[in-house]
Amino acid sequence: MKDFKMAICQMTVTDNKDKNINKAYSMIKEAAQNGAKLIALGEMFNCPYDGSYFPKFAESLPDGKTYNMLKACSKELDVYIIGGSIPELHGEVIYNTSCVFDKEGKLIAKHRKMHLFDVELNSGLTFKESSYLGKGNDIVVFDTEYCKIGLAICYDIRFPELSRLLTLKGAEVIVIPAAFNMTTGPAHWEILLRTRALDNQVYMVGASPARDVSASYVAYGNSLVVSPWGDIMSRAKEGEEIIYANLQGSLVKKTRDELPLLKHIRKDIYEIIIK
């Protein structure tokens, strides 16, 4: 892994897709002008996080306004873009999908959210993603010129097996486009990111949309970058903001050398396997 500067664009998502795309472009541009080489967006950055909007905002890949903006933008600005997620239409099914582009504008990875957020919380918040979305089945790790990155989306972070499998596949950084809410965000978001960082001795990058209290689903914001030692390196507040972090190439190895957790796994007793 090499040293590099990254950014998270925590943007306000509206019910106007073009406005969302333009906002993402201008924030990515600002982050690139400030020296970020890898730039991440939040979950459903082109569409309100509300199932009733997904069919209208969905795009068939590899095409569509959002996809084409990200592709052109990564090439124009010479940056890697982790394109948060968008509703992807594939046949009859919509997926919650994250697309990653390299500096040439080439799609180098695509992750479809694997674990769907079907909950009824005592706070009154209910969400049933499976009424609108299909499940992804692939465990996605990709290479960049800086590091190996594992990708997961929001609720996926609650399943430690997935982060461990991403790590065992070589991830040094795990990026999670996400939209936690005002119930589980304050309670669990930071703890989950720091725990996954500690479990796996990886950088954890959690990219949220900005909070919009007028939306039907209110995102927590608080995008975070956590080091392999579990330290918070950068944290957004609730509003629209770009945050930056300088990822140090040697820190993953240094942490793993100091505390050799991955070497101490009792593979003779238990195993996590991909079916």
Ligand SMILES: NC(=O)CCC(=O)C(=O)O
């Ligand atoms: N978009 C999501 O998957 C939300 C997940 C969430 O808020 C959680 O608590 O988990």
